[in-house]
Amino acid sequence: MTSLTAAFLLAMAFLTALLSGVIGMAGGLVLMGALALVLPVQAAFVTHGLLQFVANGWRAFLHRRHVRWSIVGWYALASLIAGLAVAALSIVPSKPVLFLLMGLVPFLTWLPQGWIRLDAARPPQAFLSGLSVTGLNLTAGVAGPLLDIFFVRTELNRHAIVATKAATQVFSHLSKVVVYGAPLLTGATIAGTPPLWLFALALPLSMAGTFVGGLILDRMNDVNFKRWTRWIVTAIGVGYLIRAAQLFAGGA
Numbered sequence: 001m002t003s004l005t006a007a008f009l010l011a012m013a014f015l016t017a018l019l020s021g022v023i024g025m026a027g028g029l030v031l032m033g034a035l036a037l038v039l040p041v042q043a044a045f046v047t048h049g050l051l052q053f054v055a056n057g058w059r060a061f062l063h064r065r066h067v068r069w070s071i072v073g074w075y076a077l078a079s080l081i082a083g084l085a086v087a088a089l090s091i092v093p094s095k096p097v098l099f100l101l102m103g104l105v106p107f108l109t110w111l112p113q114g115w116i117r118l119d120a121a122r123p124p125q126a127f128l129s130g131l132s133v134t135g136l137n138l139t140a141g142v143a144g145p146l147l148d149i150f151f152v153r154t155e156l157n158r159h160a161i162v163a164t165k166a167a168t169q170v171f172s173h174l175s176k177v178v179v180y181g182a183p184l185l186t187g188a189t190i191a192g193t194p195p196l197w198l199f200a201l202a203l204p205l206s207m208a209g210t211f212v213g214g215l216i217l218d219r220m221n222d223v224n225f226k227r228w229t230r231w232i233v234t235a236i237g238v239g240y241l242i243r244a245a246q247l248f249a250g251g252a
Contacts, residue, residue, distance in 0.1 A: 033099070
């Protein structure tokens with residue numbers, strides 16, 4: 001791994017954690033795309049899972065008084081089931097397909113709210129969110145916009161949304177690490193996986209970005225919070241669709 005690539009990954013670890021700390025999503029979407037640009041797909045999944053596991057875990061800890069643990073419990077159970085199902089299929093998407101899926105996911109935020117009757121505060125729907133979000137996370141690499149659908153109709157404020165989402169995503173990203181990083185448990189290697197020293201630097205940077213993002217969140221109001229989220233993830237999605245088209249055209 002070159003010094004330039006390492007510096008790029010370290011910068012993205014901080015900036016994407018900051019972004020997620022502010023709006024509760026999008027950071028993972030940006031980070032997955034950044035990793036897929038410079039790493040093989042399987043290595044990108046493992047690296048993304050580890051960094052996001054720590055970032056979300058730290059975010060959930062910082063805002064732990066706002067977490068709705070009843071939602072997290074049902075989500076965690078469903079996440080385990082989804083992880084076992086995807087592991088049994090042993091599917092690793094190609095890079096063009098990965099960018100295509102990442103590009104399409106953000107458009108879920110534009111589904112008319114009148115069509116959506118989901119509320120993560122209800123146990124059956126919290127369970128459904130764990131199945132669907134973890135399943136998408138393990139195939140597209142990201143699933144923040146889908147998770148957001150389950151929080152559209154909740155009565156939670158922005159702090160509770162960010163905190164509870166973070167706690168649920170601890171389990172989604174843990175599933176990603178276990179499913180795609182399984183060869184590491186047997187002593188095998190995964191091509192392109194960053195060296196341990198990079199993780200040692202990236203993890204505290206991710207935690208720092210989460211902390212700074214929380215400070216910015218405190219200065220926002222709920223109206224601005226919801227307005228900016230949709231436009232940010234849509235712009236990211238368009239960029240990924242363009243990249244997917246380039247890769248398909250080039251026969252990658």
